[in-house]
Amino acid sequence: MTEVDVHDARRFRNALGWFTTGVAVVTTRVRGGEPIGITVNSFSSVSLDPPLVLWCLDKKSDTLAAFETATHFTVNVLREEHQEISSRLSRKGDHSLAGLAVVERESGCPALRDALAHFECEIEARHDAGDHVIMIGRVLNFDHAEDGRPLLYHRGGYQMLPPL
Numbered sequence: 001m002t003e004v005d006v007h008d009a010r011r012f013r014n015a016l017g018w019f020t021t022g023v024a025v026v027t028t029r030v031r032g033g034e035p036i037g038i039t040v041n042s043f044s045s046v047s048l049d050p051p052l053v054l055w056c057l058d059k060k061s062d063t064l065a066a067f068e069t070a071t072h073f074t075v076n077v078l079r080e081e082h083q084e085i086s087s088r089l090s091r092k093g094d095h096s097l098a099g100l101a102v103v104e105r106e107s108g109c110p111a112l113r114d115a116l117a118h119f120e121c122e123i124e125a126r127h128d129a130g131d132h133v134i135m136i137g138r139v140l141n142f143d144h145a146e147d148g149r150p151l152l153y154h155r156g157g158y159q160m161l162p163p164l
Helices: 009-016 064-069 080-090
Strands: 024-029 035-040 044-048 051-058 072-077 102-104 110-112 117-129 132-144 152-154 157-159
Touching (some): 024 080, 024 110
Antiparallel strands (some): 024 072, 051 132, 152 157
């Protein structure tokens, strides 16, 4: 095992890449009402009682202002066939959900219709954490598909589960 300088950001990121994650899109509305989304792989459960989840947003993200003023968000767990959606919403620039199949949740927050799971949340807390902001949401509502396969992220690329 190789030990390295913990301040070497590229090597640190490469080491983190060995931890396989799911891929999600977090959606909300900007002040004008337009639905937007951003791809994340930093989604995690925090608590079952009360039901809390978290995700992390880079402070350099062009969606930061929208999520700093939002009161609600929806975490949409992506299917393996959602690579194009994930790639599109991971880039700087257009985070619009135009052209995607979107439904409105009870809170008025947008959600991707065909996601494997949805977690509709009210912002519980935001925490400054280095170059990211940790967003904690209280889950108001959730649902999930009965079948499907998740999109995974490993070592800088999309992966899929092997056939079961």
